[in-house]
Amino acid sequence: MSNNKRDLDHISGVETTGHEWDGIKELDNPMPRWWLWTLYATIVFAIGYTIVYPAFPGLTTNSKGLWGWSSRGDIEQTMAGVAEGRKGVEDKIAAADIAAVMADPEMKAFAVSAGGSTFKVRCAACHGSGAQGAVGFPNLNDDDWVWGGKPDQIVATIAHGVRAVDGATRQSQMPAFGAGVLKPEQIAQVANYAWTLSGGKAEDEAAAKAGQQVFADNCAACHGDQGQGNQDMGAPKLADQIWLYKGSVADIAAQVNNPKHGVMPAWEPQLGPVKVKELAAYVISLGGSK
Amino acid sequence: MSEGTHTIIDRSDVAAVNTGAKSKGELYVKKEKIYPKNVSGIYRRLKWIIMAITLGIYYITPWIRWDRGPIAPHQAVLLDMAHRRFYFFFIEIWPQELYFVAGLLVMAGVGLFLVTSVVGRAWCGYSCPQTVWTDLFIAVEAFFEGDRNARMKLEAAPYGLRKLAIRFAKHLTWLLIAVATGGAWIFYFADAPTLLKELLTGQAAFIAYGTIAVLTFTTYVLGGLMREQVCIYMCPWPRIQAAMLDEDSLVVTYNDWRGEPRSRGTKKSKAEGLVAGDCVDCNACVAVCPTGIDIRDGQQMECITCALCIDACDSIMEKLDRPKRLIEYTTLRDYNHNMALATAGGNGINPLLVRMPQGGFVDGVKHFNWHTVFRPRTFIYMGMWSLIGLGMLIALLTRDHLRINVLHDRNPIAVKLSDGSMRNGYTVKLLNMQPDGRSVTLSIEDLPGSEMTVAGMEDKKGRSVEIPLEPDKLANLHVFVSVSPQLLKPGKSQFKIVASDFRVGSTAVYDATFDTEGVSQ
Numbered sequence A: 001m002s003n004n005k006r007d008l009d010h011i012s013g014v015e016t017t018g019h020e021w022d023g024i025k026e027l028d029n030p031m032p033r034w035w036l037w038t039l040y041a042t043i044v045f046a047i048g049y050t051i052v053y054p055a056f057p058g059l060t061t062n063s064k065g066l067w068g069w070s071s072r073g074d075i076e077q078t079m080a081g082v083a084e085g086r087k088g089v090e091d092k093i094a095a096a097d098i099a100a101v102m103a104d105p106e107m108k109a110f111a112v113s114a115g116g117s118t119f120k121v122r123c124a125a126c127h128g129s130g131a132q133g134a135v136g137f138p139n140l141n142d143d144d145w146v147w148g149g150k151p152d153q154i155v156a157t158i159a160h161g162v163r164a165v166d167g168a169t170r171q172s173q174m175p176a177f178g179a180g181v182l183k184p185e186q187i188a189q190v191a192n193y194a195w196t197l198s199g200g201k202a203e204d205e206a207a208a209k210a211g212q213q214v215f216a217d218n219c220a221a222c223h224g225d226q227g228q229g230n231q232d233m234g235a236p237k238l239a240d241q242i243w244l245y246k247g248s249v250a251d252i253a254a255q256v257n258n259p260k261h262g263v264m265p266a267w268e269p270q271l272g273p274v275k276v277k278e279l280a281a282y283v284i285s286l287g288g289s290k
Numbered sequence B: 001m002s003e004g005t006h007t008i009i010d011r012s013d014v015a016a017v018n019t020g021a022k023s024k025g026e027l028y029v030k031k032e033k034i035y036p037k038n039v040s041g042i043y044r045r046l047k048w049i050i051m052a053i054t055l056g057i058y059y060i061t062p063w064i065r066w067d068r069g070p071i072a073p074h075q076a077v078l079l080d081m082a083h084r085r086f087y088f089f090f091i092e093i094w095p096q097e098l099y100f101v102a103g104l105l106v107m108a109g110v111g112l113f114l115v116t117s118v119v120g121r122a123w124c125g126y127s128c129p130q131t132v133w134t135d136l137f138i139a140v141e142a143f144f145e146g147d148r149n150a151r152m153k154l155e156a157a158p159y160g161l162r163k164l165a166i167r168f169a170k171h172l173t174w175l176l177i178a179v180a181t182g183g184a185w186i187f188y189f190a191d192a193p194t195l196l197k198e199l200l201t202g203q204a205a206f207i208a209y210g211t212i213a214v215l216t217f218t219t220y221v222l223g224g225l226m227r228e229q230v231c232i233y234m235c236p237w238p239r240i241q242a243a244m245l246d247e248d249s250l251v252v253t254y255n256d257w258r259g260e261p262r263s264r265g266t267k268k269s270k271a272e273g274l275v276a277g278d279c280v281d282c283n284a285c286v287a288v289c290p291t292g293i294d295i296r297d298g299q300q301m302e303c304i305t306c307a308l309c310i311d312a313c314d315s316i317m318e319k320l321d322r323p324k325r326l327i328e329y330t331t332l333r334d335y336n337h338n339m340a341l342a343t344a345g346g347n348g349i350n351p352l353l354v355r356m357p358q359g360g361f362v363d364g365v366k367h368f369n370w371h372t373v374f375r376p377r378t379f380i381y382m383g384m385w386s387l388i389g390l391g392m393l394i395a396l397l398t399r400d401h402l403r404i405n406v407l408h409d410r411n412p413i414a415v416k417l418s419d420g421s422m423r424n425g426y427t428v429k430l431l432n433m434q435p436d437g438r439s440v441t442l443s444i445e446d447l448p449g450s451e452m453t454v455a456g457m458e459d460k461k462g463r464s465v466e467i468p469l470e471p472d473k474l475a476n477l478h479v480f481v482s483v484s485p486q487l488l489k490p491g492k493s494q495f496k497i498v499a500s501d502f503r504v505g506s507t508a509v510y511d512a513t514f515d516t517e518g519v520s521q
Helices: A033-052 A071-095 A098-103 A105-122 A151-160 A184-197 A205-218 A249-257 A268-285 B042-063 B099-119 B122-127 B129-145 B148-156 B161-189 B192-200 B206-226 B228-234 B237-244 B266-271 B284-288 B308-319 B332-342 B376-398
Strands: A016-021 A024-027 B077-080 B085-088 B091-093 B251-254 B327-330 B402-408 B414-416 B422-432 B438-445 B450-454 B464-469 B474-483 B492-501 B506-515
Touching (some): A098 A151, A098 A268, A184 A249, B042 B122, B042 B192, B042 B308, B091 B099, B099 B122, B099 B376, B129 B206, B251 B332, B402 B506, B422 B438, B422 B464, B422 B506, B438 B450, B438 B474, B450 B464, B464 B474
Antiparallel strands (some): B402 B422, B450 B474
16 A cells, blocks of 8 residues: 555545555644644653653662752641741740630630641540540530539640549549449449439339438548539549430449449640640530530 | 726725635634724724723723722722622622622623624624724734735735834734733732732732733733634634524625625626626725625624624715615614515516615615614513612612521530530621621520520620621621520420621521430430
8 A cells, every 4th residue: 555655635635644444544634733832842841840850760769850849848848837837826825824825816716726636636536526425435515524624624634644654644443342342232222323313213212212321331432422523533423414434223333333444645745735735725615614 | 977986996806714604614724814904984983982991991990999998998899809808889799699790690691682682793893802802903903014905015025124123013012912901900809009019019929920921811812813713713602693683683784685796897887788786896895804704795603793894885885976884784674675675576686676766775675773673572681681680789789788607516416414404506607798896696596495605705695695796707606505404305496596786677597406316425
């Protein structure tokens, strides 16, 4: 098919490539000029690009380019810029106590927002993404606080943790009353009684009545004679509607028999005092602090 | 006619560049340069006036000042993207009210229908920015290079000092106009005097310079280089307009019922006893056409109805002492009527059937009549247009300057408190759309046993809380609503969150939901 003669398509007058399939020939139109120009422009651009930007791999490293640009350096610069932008208000937060942080609109807005994102990373695994808690992990939205809900108390709890490895950690230990202290029927009695403290109806009225004495002898020292709790000792209030380990006579009996104890890490050694204050600001913004 | 037509008129040696339907078969046509001839006449004058008005509006509007007091900008027309406000003289629009802008666009659309059904593509011919700027660029070209023949000669000449100088001056002027076009655009988005100062001292935002650069490029390319190509190949309107026109729309038409058969030598034809129409085939209409068509081929997509061919033809008819408007704005109905008269002989067009021997036309010939403008279709368009306008005006005048928006917290939805009551959280947004600060009462209604606290104002509790609002700002509040255990209803309860300004009697209500589901523990 191919020879030295130019093969012209007689309809369009355009030269063909000489290839033919079932009588159909391929026209050999030139590339559109704009297309060629674009191609040449990209070639010129590519040459310049490989000179000023990192481009060629070497054995141990790569060419650095005239501008010394790297994506890692780029992100470092961005993050340094972010840190620089935050520095002013972070310094103010570092110097202020939590009450002052919450009183100043600028510090408060920054702290609540920053604390919110720290919370999602550090705290949400146990307390839930909305701080709604779970069985054994307190709900931070409500107004029931084992270790106190005042801003200072919240800061101290976050900073030093609960039953954590920290000199100033929140420490409390409820005895396992099932291990030889109380008899099973006494545990059932005190569980029935404790349930009535929060307005619940006892499963066994007689047991509940008997439980009052058991409670006074064994529990009131920490939980108070009315079950009002003691935040300084970390003894939960029993005369309310909120139960950390579920609320029912059986659940209470289980907790009296062999109590579970939650642990929260001390965050100040890991995050520093500013982040702790920011976290506290976020928790306070949830509305349960008092 | 005592003189031969040759002596009075210049005959242009020109063929239509864009022949549209005639050039079938080719999908790609190489651009052929068009050299529109200068022309004068009533439509040319009208186009100059409209150009002056439209360009004037475009360039001057951002510089008009409007006093809005201390808290709002003083620019009459301003699209304040950074603060999300749109100012138009006495009107201030928030992003929530962008439907006003949508309404304006609908009105512009219906207005376009109306104009098109009455006078065809008047938008294309007179006020489309592409037409206005192309017209301006052609005027600049004619200023530097001369009229059609001089321009063609210059194009054909080899590049020398003179040609380079002329071309340089032309393109420089075009670029300056293009820069001014892009420059004027950005003044609609920021305070014009401040921005001008920043622009000149190199302190303006990159986006400002970038926008100017892009618009400079598009203006230069579309108005200077591409011109009619934009109308013919890029613009959808020439295609859409076919559906807008009817037989009562005024369109630029060559009246071949009196023009045909064309004759270059009327004297000679007369001597030979041939019938000759009014068209002397001088091609003036083709030479002046900015889109390079021959209007005598009939109505065509490429025609933007700029009516310059009417001016060109009229000047020839005047010289020949024949009735003007061989090319004119006429309706298809009139045209068909007159055509029927001229072809009544059955032997093609015979202009003698419509012409009086002493000049003028027979009585049966129909001419433009104002009644065609007022017909049901245009009334419907006018009615639609006015209704939308009226509706928007009423909405604008009666709109409330206090608005409320509520978002129910969903993580967690509900929180049980130690006394057994239930609490829901809401993000409440209060929009104070007036330029003064005020105090608004936020209250909950139809929710028995409820109490409200606003984050940051914990000292105020109860069924209603006074909220101070800053002028022309949105207040973002976090509101906690709790219901006591005695009056708590399980499931969802509907209630209202109400913001009221009792002094001016404006109230905004949001229908909210209180939910006891989804409680953890």
